[in-house]
Amino acid sequence: MPAMMKAAIFVEPGRIEIDDKPIPEIGPNDALMRVTTTTICGTDIHILKGEYPVERGLTIGHEPVGIIEKLGANVQGYQEGQRVIAGAICPSFTSYGCQDGCSSQDGGHHSHGYKPMGGWRFGNTIDGAQAEYLLVPDAQANLSPVPDGLTDEQVLMCPDIxxxxxxxxxxxxxxxxxxxxxxxxxxxxxxxxxxxxxxxxxxxxxxxxxxxxxxxxxxxxxxxxxxxxxxxxxxxxxxxxxxxxxxxxxxxxxxxxxxxxxxxxxxxxxxxxxxxxxxxxxxxxxxxxxxxxxxxxxxxSLCPGGKERMRRLMSIIAAGRLDLGPMVTHRFALENIVDAYDLFSHQRDGVLKVALEVS
Amino acid sequence: MPAMMKAAIFVEPGRIEIDDKPIPEIGPNDALMRVTTTTICGTDIHILKGEYPVERGLTIGHEPVGIIEKLGANVQGYQEGQRVIAGAICPSFTSYGCQDGCSSQDGGHHSHGYKPMGGWRFGNTIDGAQAEYLLVPDAQANLSPVPDGLTDEQVLMCPDIxxxxxxxxxxxxxxxxxxxxxxxxxxxxxxxxxxxxxxxxxxxxxxxxxxxxxxxxxxxxxxxxxxxxxxxxxxxxxxxxxxxxxxxxxxxxxxxxxxxxxxxxxxxxxxxxxxxxxxxxxxxxxxxxxxxxxxxxxxxSLCPGGKERMRRLMSIIAAGRLDLGPMVTHRFALENIVDAYDLFSHQRDGVLKVALEVS
Amino acid sequence: MPAMMKAAIFVEPGRIEIDDKPIPEIGPNDALMRVTTTTICGTDIHILKGEYPVERGLTIGHEPVGIIEKLGANVQGYQEGQRVIAGAICPSFTSYGCQDGCSSQDGGHHSHGYKPMGGWRFGNTIDGAQAEYLLVPDAQANLSPVPDGLTDEQVLMCPDIxxxxxxxxxxxxxxxxxxxxxxxxxxxxxxxxxxxxxxxxxxxxxxxxxxxxxxxxxxxxxxxxxxxxxxxxxxxxxxxxxxxxxxxxxxxxxxxxxxxxxxxxxxxxxxxxxxxxxxxxxxxxxxxxxxxxxxxxxxxSLCPGGKERMRRLMSIIAAGRLDLGPMVTHRFALENIVDAYDLFSHQRDGVLKVALEVS
Amino acid sequence: MPAMMKAAIFVEPGRIEIDDKPIPEIGPNDALMRVTTTTICGTDIHILKGEYPVERGLTIGHEPVGIIEKLGANVQGYQEGQRVIAGAICPSFTSYGCQDGCSSQDGGHHSHGYKPMGGWRFGNTIDGAQAEYLLVPDAQANLSPVPDGLTDEQVLMCPDIxxxxxxxxxxxxxxxxxxxxxxxxxxxxxxxxxxxxxxxxxxxxxxxxxxxxxxxxxxxxxxxxxxxxxxxxxxxxxxxxxxxxxxxxxxxxxxxxxxxxxxxxxxxxxxxxxxxxxxxxxxxxxxxxxxxxxxxxxxxSLCPGGKERMRRLMSIIAAGRLDLGPMVTHRFALENIVDAYDLFSHQRDGVLKVALEVS
Missing domain, CATH: 3.40.50.720 (NAD(P)-binding Rossmann-like Domain)
Structure with missing residues (x-):
C-alpha cells in the first residue's frame, strides 16, 4: 500500500477540498518535493468556480516552496533535504517552443512546436502544490535552491506573482x-x-x-x-x-x-x-x-518559469531590493484550505495573499 | 507676381483637380524640389472621398522623386540639380518623439513629445508632391540623393510603399x-x-x-x-x-x-x-x-521616413536585391491626374501603382 | 563693439585661463544660454595637459546649466528666461549617423554618415560651457527645460557624468x-x-x-x-x-x-x-x-545627448530615485577656475566633482 | 560481447585513425543515431595537430546526419528509422546558462551556471560523429528531423558551418x-x-x-x-x-x-x-x-545548437533560399578518413568541405 498524503483537490465546481492521495512515485527526470509553504492564486479561484476547467480529482496549486525529498536518477547537482522552489510554469525546456525563446508556451514534447500555455502544468495538467508532496517534472530544469537566510514567505511570490x-x-x-x-x-x-x-x-x-x-x-x-x-x-x-x-x-x-x-x-x-x-x-x-x-x-505575457528565472527573482529579494513579505496578509494550515479559499475568493478582510503552511 | 506651377489640389470630397499655385518660397531650413515623378497612394483615395479630412486647397501627394531646385541657407552637403527623394514621412528629427526612437510620430516642435502621425506632413498638413514643385521642410534631415544609375520609377516606391x-x-x-x-x-x-x-x-x-x-x-x-x-x-x-x-x-x-x-x-x-x-x-x-x-x-507601424531610411531602401534597389519596377502598371502625365485617380480609386485594369510623370 | 564675457580658454598645454571674449552672436537655429553653473570633466584635464588637442583660444567645458538668454528665429516652444540644460554631446539629429541610431557619432552634416565623436562639440570643436554665455547649436534638438524645484547642482551631472x-x-x-x-x-x-x-x-x-x-x-x-x-x-x-x-x-x-x-x-x-x-x-x-x-x-559607449535624454535623466532626479548632490564636493566661482582645475587635476582633498558658479 | 562499429579516433597528435569500438549503449534520455554522412571541421584539424587537447581514444567529429536507430525510454515524438540531424553544439537546455539565453555555453548540470563551450560535446567531451553510430545525449532537445526531399549533403552544413x-x-x-x-x-x-x-x-x-x-x-x-x-x-x-x-x-x-x-x-x-x-x-x-x-x-559567437536551430536552418534549404551543395567539393568513405584529413588539413585541390559517406 502506498504512503498517503493530504492534498487539496478539485471535486466539482464550487468545491475544492482536502483529501488523501498517494504520495507520487517519481521517474528518473523528476523530483519529489515536500511542500512546506504554498498559496492560492486568482487562477485557482477560476478553477474553483468552474470557469477554468480541470479534471475532477486534480490537486490544485502552482506556487510551491519546499524541501527535496527524493531525486530521480538523472537529476544532478542537488541534494535531498535542500530547500527549493519551482516556478508555477514548469517547462521541459527541450521543446521547439522553449528553444525558440518562449518557454511558457510549451511544456510538452510536440514535434511541431508550441502548445498554448503548455508550460503550465502544476494544478492544470498534473497534480499541483496544495498538498504535502509535489512531483516536479523535468526537475533538472526547474528546481531552484533558496538562498540561505530567506524564509518561505519571502520567496513565496517568486513562482508566480x-x-x-x-x-x-x-x-x-x-x-x-x-x-x-x-x-x-x-x-x-x-x-x-x-x-x-x-x-x-x-x-x-x-x-x-x-x-x-x-x-x-x-x-x-x-x-x-x-x-x-x-x-x-x-x-x-x-x-x-x-x-x-x-x-x-x-x-x-x-x-x-x-x-x-x-x-x-x-x-x-x-x-x-x-x-x-x-x-x-x-x-x-x-x-x-x-x-x-x-x-x-x-x-x-504568461508567467516565465524555470530555475534560472527563480534564481534571479530570489537574488533580488536576497539583495534587499524588494520585500514582498507585506503582501502575505493571512496564514492558514493546509488542512484549513477551504477557509482560505473562502476568504481569498471573497477578497474579505483586505486579503492580498494567504500563506498555506503545510509542514 | 510669384512664379506659378501646376498642382493637384483637394477641392472638396470627390474632387481632386489640377490648379495653378505659386511656386513655394523656401526658408533657411527648407529645400525646393522640382518634382519629376510621383504617384498616388491609397491614403490619397481616402482624402479624395472625404474619409480623411484635409484642408480645401491643399496640394495632395507624399511620394516625391525630383531634382533640387533651391537650397535654404542652412542646408549643407547638397547641390542644386542633384536628384533626390524625400520620405512620405518627413520628420524634424529634433522633437522629443523623434529622439525617443519614433520619428514617424512627430514632425512638430512640441514641448511634450509626441504628435500622432506628426511626421506625416506632405499632402496632410502642408502642400504635397502631386505638383511641379515641392517645399521640403527640414531638408537637411530629409533629402536623400538617388544613387547613379537608378531611374525615377525604380525609386518611386521608396518614400512610402x-x-x-x-x-x-x-x-x-x-x-x-x-x-x-x-x-x-x-x-x-x-x-x-x-x-x-x-x-x-x-x-x-x-x-x-x-x-x-x-x-x-x-x-x-x-x-x-x-x-x-x-x-x-x-x-x-x-x-x-x-x-x-x-x-x-x-x-x-x-x-x-x-x-x-x-x-x-x-x-x-x-x-x-x-x-x-x-x-x-x-x-x-x-x-x-x-x-x-x-x-x-x-x-x-507607420511608414518610417528620413534620409537615412531612404538611403537604405535605395541601396537595396541599387544592389539588385529587389526590383519594384513591375509594380508600376500605369503611367500618366501630371495634367491627367484626374484620370489617374479615377483608374486607381476603382482599381481598374489590374492597376497596382501609377507613375505620374511631372517634368 | 560687441558685449564681452568671461570665459575659460585653452591657452597652451598646461594653461587654461579666464579671458574676455565677445558674447556669441546666434543664428536662426541657435540659442544663447546664460550659464549659471557648470563643472570640470576628466576630459578637460586631458585637454589641459595637451593630451587631447583642441584649438588654442577655445573655450573649454561641456556641462552647462543655465537660462535662455536669446532664441534663434527657428527655435520654437521655449521662452527666454527659461531654465535649461544641454547635453555634453549636442547632436544635430539630422545626419545619417543620428538617424541610424547613433547620435553621439555625428553632429555634422556629412553626406556619408558618421563622424567619430561628431556629436561632441562644446569645448571640442566650438566654444564650451566654462563661460558666462554659451551658444547652443541645433537648439531645438538640445535645450531641455529643468523641472520646477530642481537646483542647478541637482542637474549638473545630467549633461555628461x-x-x-x-x-x-x-x-x-x-x-x-x-x-x-x-x-x-x-x-x-x-x-x-x-x-x-x-x-x-x-x-x-x-x-x-x-x-x-x-x-x-x-x-x-x-x-x-x-x-x-x-x-x-x-x-x-x-x-x-x-x-x-x-x-x-x-x-x-x-x-x-x-x-x-x-x-x-x-x-x-x-x-x-x-x-x-x-x-x-x-x-x-x-x-x-x-x-x-x-x-x-x-x-x-559615448555619452548620449539630446533634449529627450536630458529630460529622462532629470525625471529620475525629480522622482527622487537618485541624489547626485553628494558628488559635488567643492564649489568655485568661475573666475577662480584655475584653482578648480588645480584641485581637480590633482584629485586633492577627496574631490569628486566641483561646481563652478558662474552667475 | 557488444556489437562493434568503425570510428575515427584521436590516437595521438598527428594521428586520427579508424578503429573498432563498441556501439554505444544508450540511457533513457539518449538516442542512438546510425550516421549516414558526416564531415571534417577546421576544429578537427586543430585536434589532429594536438593544438586543441582531447582525450586519447575519443571519437572525433561533430556534424552528424543519420537515422534514428534506437530511442531512450523518455524520448518522445520520434520514430526509429527517421532521418535526423543534431547540432555540433548539443546542449542540455536545462542548465542555468541555457535558460539564460546562451545554450552554447552549457551542456552540463552546473549549479552555478555557465561552462565555457559546455554545449560542445561531440568529439570534445564525448564520442563524436565520425563513426558508424553516435550516441546523442539529451535527444529530446537535439534530434531534428530532416524535411522530406532533402539529401544528406544538402543538410550536412547545418550542424556547424x-x-x-x-x-x-x-x-x-x-x-x-x-x-x-x-x-x-x-x-x-x-x-x-x-x-x-x-x-x-x-x-x-x-x-x-x-x-x-x-x-x-x-x-x-x-x-x-x-x-x-x-x-x-x-x-x-x-x-x-x-x-x-x-x-x-x-x-x-x-x-x-x-x-x-x-x-x-x-x-x-x-x-x-x-x-x-x-x-x-x-x-x-x-x-x-x-x-x-x-x-x-x-x-x-559560438555555433548555436538544438533542434529548433536545426529545424530553422533546414527550412531555409527546403525553401530553396540557399544551396550549400557546391561547398561539398570532395567525397570519401569513412574508412578512407585518413586521406580525407590529409587533403583537408593541407587545403589541397581547392577543397572546401568533404563529405564522409558512412553507410
Missing part, C-alpha cells in the same frame, strides 16, 4: 525615465509596480479602487496613486503627463475597461503590456489606436 | 527560418512579402483574392499563395504549418477580417505586425488571443 | 537579477553603479582604491565594495559569484588593467560595457576571451 | 541596407556571407586570397570580392563605402590581422562580429577603437 508582475514591466521594455501606469493593484499589479520601479521608470502611476491596495502600491514603488472611484483615470493620467501620455501602460486585471483605458493613455509609440486573463473578446477603440498608425505595441 | 511594407517585416522581428503570412497583396502587402524575404523568412505565405496580385506576390518572394475566394485561409495556413501556426503574421489591409485571421493563425509567442489603416473599432477574439496568456505581440 | 554612467549600465543590457561589477568609482563609475541599481541588478560589486569613493559607491547602490589595494579583485569577484562570473562588467577608467580584469570576471555569454577613454592599444587575453568562443560582447 | 556562419550575421544585428564585409571565405565565412544576404544587407564585400573562394563568395551572395594579395583591403573598403566604413564587419578566420582590419573598416557605432577561433592574445588598436568612444560593439 512576482515572476508575472515583473514580466509585465519587462515586456513593456521600460527605459530609464519612462512614465508607467499600472492598472489594478492586486498581487500581480503590485509586483508590476515594483518591477517598473526596478527597471528605472521615472513617474509610476498606480490605479485601483481599494484603499489598502493603493497604500501598498506606494510601498511597492508608485509615485502617484489614482482611485478610479474618485477620478477619471484617463483624464488624470493625461494631465499628469502634460498631455503626452505614458510610455508604458501595464494591464493587470483582465477587463475591457482597464485594457481600453491603458490604450487611451498610451503615447504614440508606446507599449501596452497586458498581464490580465480576459474572459471576453476585447475591443480596440479606433481613435486610441490611431487607426493602426500609432506605432503602438500590445504585448501579452 | 516600400518603407511601409518593409516596416511590417521589420516590426515582426522576423528571424531566419520564420514562417510568415502576409494578408493582402496590394502594393504595401507586396512590399511586406518582399521584406519578409529579405529578412530571411523560411516559408512565406501570401493571401489575396486577385489573380494578378497573387502572381506578383510570387515574384516578390512568396513561396505559397492563398486565394481567400477559394480556400479557408486560416485552415490552410494551419495545415501548411503542421498545426503550429506562423511566427509572424502581417496585416496589410485594414479590416477586421484580416486582422482577426492574422491572430487566428499566429503561434503562441508569435507577432502580429499590423500595417493596415482601420476604419472601425477592432475586435480581438478571446480564443485566438489565448485569453491574454499566449505571449502574443500586436505591433503597428 | 550621469548620461555616460547610465549608458554603461544600459549598454550592458542589464536584466533583473544580473550580477554586475563596476571597475573604478570616479564620478562616471559611481553613476554606472547607480545606473546598474536602477536597471534592476541583483548583486552590484564596486571596485576602487580610494576609501571615500568606496563609501560613496555604497551610497550609490553597491552591495559589495572591493579595494584593489587589499584584495585580488578577479579572485574575489569569482568567489562572490560562486565561480560563475558576472553577467555584466562595466569598465569606467580606461586602463588595460581594468579592461582586462573586467574580461576575466565575465561569465561566458556576458557583456563588458566599456566607458573608459583609453590612451594605449588594448590587449584581449586569449584565455579570458575563450579564444573567441565565449559568446562575449564588448560594447563601448 | 551554416549555424556558425549565420550566427555571425545574426550577432552583427544586420539591418536592411547595411553594408557588410566578411573577412575570409572558408566554409564559415561563406556561410556568413550567405547569412548577411539572407538578413537583407545592401552591399556585401567578401575578402579572401584564394580565387576559388572569391568565386564561391559571389555565388553565396557577395556583391564585391577583394583579394588581399592584390589590394589594401582597409583602403578599398573605405573607398567602397565613401569613407563611411561598414555597418557590420564579420571576422571568420581567427587572426590578429583580420580582427584588426575588421575594426579599421568599421563605422563609429558599427559591430564587429567575430567567429574566428584565435590562438593568441588580440590587440585592439587605439585609433580604430576611437580610444573607446566610438560606440563600437565586438561580439563573439
Amino acid at each position: 512576482m515572476s508575472t508582475g515583473f514580466a509585465g514591466a519587462e515586456a513593456g521594455g521600460i527605459k530609464i525615465g519612462d512614465t508607467v501606469v499600472v492598472f489594478a493593484q492586486g498581487p500581480i499589479g503590485l509586483c508590476a509596480t515594483a518591477g517598473a520601479r526596478l527597471r528605472g521608470a521615472g513617474m509610476i502611476i498606480a490605479v485601483d479602487g481599494v484603499d489598502e491596495r493603493l497604500t501598498m502600491a506606494k510601498q511597492m514603488g508608485a509615485d502617484v496613486t489614482l482611485d478610479f472611484r474618485k477620478v477619471d483615470v484617463v483624464d488624470e493620467v493625461l494631465k499628469l503627463t502634460g498631455g503626452r501620455g505614458v510610455d508604458v501602460a501595464i494591464e493587470a486585471l483582465g477587463l475591457q475597461q482597464t485594457f481600453e483605458s491603458a490604450l487611451r493613455v498610451l503615447k504614440p509609440g508606446g507599449t501596452l503590456s497586458s498581464l490580465g486573463v480576459y474572459s471576453e473578446n476585447l475591443t480596440i477603440p479606433l481613435g486610441a489606436f490611431c487607426a493602426g498608425l500609432g506605432d503602438h505595441k500590445i504585448i501579452t | 516600400m518603407s511601409t511594407g518593409f516596416a511590417g517585416a521589420e516590426a515582426g522581428g522576423i528571424k531566419i527560418g520564420d514562417t510568415v503570412v502576409v494578408f493582402a497583396q496590394g502594393p504595401i502587402g507586396l512590399c511586406a512579402t518582399a521584406g519578409a524575404r529579405l529578412r530571411g523568412a523560411g516559408m512565406i505565405i501570401a493571401v489575396d483574392g486577385v489573380d494578378e496580385r497573387l502572381t506578383m506576390a510570387k515574384q516578390m518572394g512568396a513561396d505559397v499563395t492563398l486565394d481567400f475566394r477559394k480556400v479557408d485561409v486560416v485552415d490552410e495556413v494551419l495545415k501548411l504549418t503542421g498545426g503550429r501556426g506562423v511566427d509572424v503574421a502581417i496585416e496589410a489591409l485594414g479590416l477586421q477580417q484580416t486582422f482577426e485571421s492574422a491572430l487566428r493563425v499566429l503561434k503562441p509567442g508569435g507577432t502580429l505586425s499590423s500595417l493596415g489603416v482601420y476604419s472601425e473599432n477592432l475586435t480581438i477574439p478571446l480564443g485566438a488571443f489565448c485569453a491574454g496568456l499566449g505571449d502574443h505581440k500586436i505591433i503597428t | 550621469m548620461s555616460t554612467g547610465f549608458a554603461g549600465a544600459e549598454a550592458g543590457g542589464i536584466k533583473i537579477g544580473d550580477t554586475v561589477v563596476v571597475f573604478a568609482q570616479g564620478p562616471i563609475g559611481l553613476c554606472a553603479t547607480a545606473g546598474a541599481r536602477l536597471r534592476g541588478a541583483g548583486m552590484i560589486i564596486a571596485v576602487d582604491g580610494v576609501d571615500e569613493r568606496l563609501t560613496m559607491a555604497k551610497q550609490m547602490g553597491a552591495d559589495v565594495t572591493l579595494d584593489f589595494r587589499k584584495v585580488d579583485v578577479v579572485d574575489e569577484v569569482l568567489k562572490l559569484t560562486g565561480g560563475r562570473g558576472v553577467d555584466v562588467a562595466i569598465e569606467a577608467l580606461g586602463l588595460q588593467q581594468t579592461f582586462e580584469s573586467a574580461l576575466r570576471v565575465l561569465k561566458p555569454g556576458g557583456t563588458l560595457s566599456s566607458l573608459g577613454v583609453y590612451s594605449e592599444n588594448l590587449t584581449i587575453p586569449l584565455g579570458a576571451f575563450c579564444a573567441g568562443l565565449g559568446d562575449h560582447k564588448i560594447i563601448t | 551554416m549555424s556558425t556562419g549565420f550566427a555571425g550575421a545574426e550577432a552583427g544585428g544586420i539591418k536592411i541596407g547595411d553594408t557588410v564585409v566578411v573577412f575570409a571565405q572558408g566554409p564559415i565565412g561563406l556561410c556568413a556571407t550567405a547569412g548577411a544576404r539572407l538578413r537583407g544587407a545592401g552591399m556585401i564585400i567578401a575578402v579572401d586570397g584564394v580565387d576559388e573562394r572569391l568565386t564561391m563568395a559571389k555565388q553565396m551572395g557577395a556583391d564585391v570580392t577583394l583579394d588581399f594579395r592584390k589590394v589594401d583591403v582597409v583602403d578599398e573598403v573605405l573607398k567602397l563605402t565613401g569613407g563611411r566604413g561598414v555597418d557590420v564587419a564579420i571576422e571568420a578566420l581567427g587572426l590578429q590581422q583580420t580582427f584588426e582590419s575588421a575594426l579599421r573598416v568599421l563605422k563609429p557605432g558599427g559591430t564587429l562580429s567575430s567567429l574566428g577561433v584565435y590562438s593568441e592574445n588580440l590587440t585592439i588598436p587605439l585609433g580604430a577603437f576611437c580610444a573607446g568612444l566610438g560606440d563600437h560593439k565586438i561580439i563573439t
Whole structure:
C-alpha cells in the first residue's frame, strides 16, 4: 500500500477540498518535493468556480516552496533535504517552443512546436502544490535552491506573482525615465509596480479602487496613486503627463475597461503590456489606436518559469531590493484550505495573499 | 507676381483637380524640389472621398522623386540639380518623439513629445508632391540623393510603399527560418512579402483574392499563395504549418477580417505586425488571443521616413536585391491626374501603382 | 563693439585661463544660454595637459546649466528666461549617423554618415560651457527645460557624468537579477553603479582604491565594495559569484588593467560595457576571451545627448530615485577656475566633482 | 560481447585513425543515431595537430546526419528509422546558462551556471560523429528531423558551418541596407556571407586570397570580392563605402590581422562580429577603437545548437533560399578518413568541405 498524503483537490465546481492521495512515485527526470509553504492564486479561484476547467480529482496549486525529498536518477547537482522552489510554469525546456525563446508556451514534447500555455502544468495538467508532496517534472530544469537566510514567505511570490508582475514591466521594455501606469493593484499589479520601479521608470502611476491596495502600491514603488472611484483615470493620467501620455501602460486585471483605458493613455509609440486573463473578446477603440498608425505595441505575457528565472527573482529579494513579505496578509494550515479559499475568493478582510503552511 | 506651377489640389470630397499655385518660397531650413515623378497612394483615395479630412486647397501627394531646385541657407552637403527623394514621412528629427526612437510620430516642435502621425506632413498638413514643385521642410534631415544609375520609377516606391511594407517585416522581428503570412497583396502587402524575404523568412505565405496580385506576390518572394475566394485561409495556413501556426503574421489591409485571421493563425509567442489603416473599432477574439496568456505581440507601424531610411531602401534597389519596377502598371502625365485617380480609386485594369510623370 | 564675457580658454598645454571674449552672436537655429553653473570633466584635464588637442583660444567645458538668454528665429516652444540644460554631446539629429541610431557619432552634416565623436562639440570643436554665455547649436534638438524645484547642482551631472554612467549600465543590457561589477568609482563609475541599481541588478560589486569613493559607491547602490589595494579583485569577484562570473562588467577608467580584469570576471555569454577613454592599444587575453568562443560582447559607449535624454535623466532626479548632490564636493566661482582645475587635476582633498558658479 | 562499429579516433597528435569500438549503449534520455554522412571541421584539424587537447581514444567529429536507430525510454515524438540531424553544439537546455539565453555555453548540470563551450560535446567531451553510430545525449532537445526531399549533403552544413556562419550575421544585428564585409571565405565565412544576404544587407564585400573562394563568395551572395594579395583591403573598403566604413564587419578566420582590419573598416557605432577561433592574445588598436568612444560593439559567437536551430536552418534549404551543395567539393568513405584529413588539413585541390559517406 502506498504512503498517503493530504492534498487539496478539485471535486466539482464550487468545491475544492482536502483529501488523501498517494504520495507520487517519481521517474528518473523528476523530483519529489515536500511542500512546506504554498498559496492560492486568482487562477485557482477560476478553477474553483468552474470557469477554468480541470479534471475532477486534480490537486490544485502552482506556487510551491519546499524541501527535496527524493531525486530521480538523472537529476544532478542537488541534494535531498535542500530547500527549493519551482516556478508555477514548469517547462521541459527541450521543446521547439522553449528553444525558440518562449518557454511558457510549451511544456510538452510536440514535434511541431508550441502548445498554448503548455508550460503550465502544476494544478492544470498534473497534480499541483496544495498538498504535502509535489512531483516536479523535468526537475533538472526547474528546481531552484533558496538562498540561505530567506524564509518561505519571502520567496513565496517568486513562482508566480512576482515572476508575472515583473514580466509585465519587462515586456513593456521600460527605459530609464519612462512614465508607467499600472492598472489594478492586486498581487500581480503590485509586483508590476515594483518591477517598473526596478527597471528605472521615472513617474509610476498606480490605479485601483481599494484603499489598502493603493497604500501598498506606494510601498511597492508608485509615485502617484489614482482611485478610479474618485477620478477619471484617463483624464488624470493625461494631465499628469502634460498631455503626452505614458510610455508604458501595464494591464493587470483582465477587463475591457482597464485594457481600453491603458490604450487611451498610451503615447504614440508606446507599449501596452497586458498581464490580465480576459474572459471576453476585447475591443480596440479606433481613435486610441490611431487607426493602426500609432506605432503602438500590445504585448501579452504568461508567467516565465524555470530555475534560472527563480534564481534571479530570489537574488533580488536576497539583495534587499524588494520585500514582498507585506503582501502575505493571512496564514492558514493546509488542512484549513477551504477557509482560505473562502476568504481569498471573497477578497474579505483586505486579503492580498494567504500563506498555506503545510509542514 | 510669384512664379506659378501646376498642382493637384483637394477641392472638396470627390474632387481632386489640377490648379495653378505659386511656386513655394523656401526658408533657411527648407529645400525646393522640382518634382519629376510621383504617384498616388491609397491614403490619397481616402482624402479624395472625404474619409480623411484635409484642408480645401491643399496640394495632395507624399511620394516625391525630383531634382533640387533651391537650397535654404542652412542646408549643407547638397547641390542644386542633384536628384533626390524625400520620405512620405518627413520628420524634424529634433522633437522629443523623434529622439525617443519614433520619428514617424512627430514632425512638430512640441514641448511634450509626441504628435500622432506628426511626421506625416506632405499632402496632410502642408502642400504635397502631386505638383511641379515641392517645399521640403527640414531638408537637411530629409533629402536623400538617388544613387547613379537608378531611374525615377525604380525609386518611386521608396518614400512610402516600400518603407511601409518593409516596416511590417521589420516590426515582426522576423528571424531566419520564420514562417510568415502576409494578408493582402496590394502594393504595401507586396512590399511586406518582399521584406519578409529579405529578412530571411523560411516559408512565406501570401493571401489575396486577385489573380494578378497573387502572381506578383510570387515574384516578390512568396513561396505559397492563398486565394481567400477559394480556400479557408486560416485552415490552410494551419495545415501548411503542421498545426503550429506562423511566427509572424502581417496585416496589410485594414479590416477586421484580416486582422482577426492574422491572430487566428499566429503561434503562441508569435507577432502580429499590423500595417493596415482601420476604419472601425477592432475586435480581438478571446480564443485566438489565448485569453491574454499566449505571449502574443500586436505591433503597428507607420511608414518610417528620413534620409537615412531612404538611403537604405535605395541601396537595396541599387544592389539588385529587389526590383519594384513591375509594380508600376500605369503611367500618366501630371495634367491627367484626374484620370489617374479615377483608374486607381476603382482599381481598374489590374492597376497596382501609377507613375505620374511631372517634368 | 560687441558685449564681452568671461570665459575659460585653452591657452597652451598646461594653461587654461579666464579671458574676455565677445558674447556669441546666434543664428536662426541657435540659442544663447546664460550659464549659471557648470563643472570640470576628466576630459578637460586631458585637454589641459595637451593630451587631447583642441584649438588654442577655445573655450573649454561641456556641462552647462543655465537660462535662455536669446532664441534663434527657428527655435520654437521655449521662452527666454527659461531654465535649461544641454547635453555634453549636442547632436544635430539630422545626419545619417543620428538617424541610424547613433547620435553621439555625428553632429555634422556629412553626406556619408558618421563622424567619430561628431556629436561632441562644446569645448571640442566650438566654444564650451566654462563661460558666462554659451551658444547652443541645433537648439531645438538640445535645450531641455529643468523641472520646477530642481537646483542647478541637482542637474549638473545630467549633461555628461550621469548620461555616460547610465549608458554603461544600459549598454550592458542589464536584466533583473544580473550580477554586475563596476571597475573604478570616479564620478562616471559611481553613476554606472547607480545606473546598474536602477536597471534592476541583483548583486552590484564596486571596485576602487580610494576609501571615500568606496563609501560613496555604497551610497550609490553597491552591495559589495572591493579595494584593489587589499584584495585580488578577479579572485574575489569569482568567489562572490560562486565561480560563475558576472553577467555584466562595466569598465569606467580606461586602463588595460581594468579592461582586462573586467574580461576575466565575465561569465561566458556576458557583456563588458566599456566607458573608459583609453590612451594605449588594448590587449584581449586569449584565455579570458575563450579564444573567441565565449559568446562575449564588448560594447563601448559615448555619452548620449539630446533634449529627450536630458529630460529622462532629470525625471529620475525629480522622482527622487537618485541624489547626485553628494558628488559635488567643492564649489568655485568661475573666475577662480584655475584653482578648480588645480584641485581637480590633482584629485586633492577627496574631490569628486566641483561646481563652478558662474552667475 | 557488444556489437562493434568503425570510428575515427584521436590516437595521438598527428594521428586520427579508424578503429573498432563498441556501439554505444544508450540511457533513457539518449538516442542512438546510425550516421549516414558526416564531415571534417577546421576544429578537427586543430585536434589532429594536438593544438586543441582531447582525450586519447575519443571519437572525433561533430556534424552528424543519420537515422534514428534506437530511442531512450523518455524520448518522445520520434520514430526509429527517421532521418535526423543534431547540432555540433548539443546542449542540455536545462542548465542555468541555457535558460539564460546562451545554450552554447552549457551542456552540463552546473549549479552555478555557465561552462565555457559546455554545449560542445561531440568529439570534445564525448564520442563524436565520425563513426558508424553516435550516441546523442539529451535527444529530446537535439534530434531534428530532416524535411522530406532533402539529401544528406544538402543538410550536412547545418550542424556547424551554416549555424556558425549565420550566427555571425545574426550577432552583427544586420539591418536592411547595411553594408557588410566578411573577412575570409572558408566554409564559415561563406556561410556568413550567405547569412548577411539572407538578413537583407545592401552591399556585401567578401575578402579572401584564394580565387576559388572569391568565386564561391559571389555565388553565396557577395556583391564585391577583394583579394588581399592584390589590394589594401582597409583602403578599398573605405573607398567602397565613401569613407563611411561598414555597418557590420564579420571576422571568420581567427587572426590578429583580420580582427584588426575588421575594426579599421568599421563605422563609429558599427559591430564587429567575430567567429574566428584565435590562438593568441588580440590587440585592439587605439585609433580604430576611437580610444573607446566610438560606440563600437565586438561580439563573439559560438555555433548555436538544438533542434529548433536545426529545424530553422533546414527550412531555409527546403525553401530553396540557399544551396550549400557546391561547398561539398570532395567525397570519401569513412574508412578512407585518413586521406580525407590529409587533403583537408593541407587545403589541397581547392577543397572546401568533404563529405564522409558512412553507410
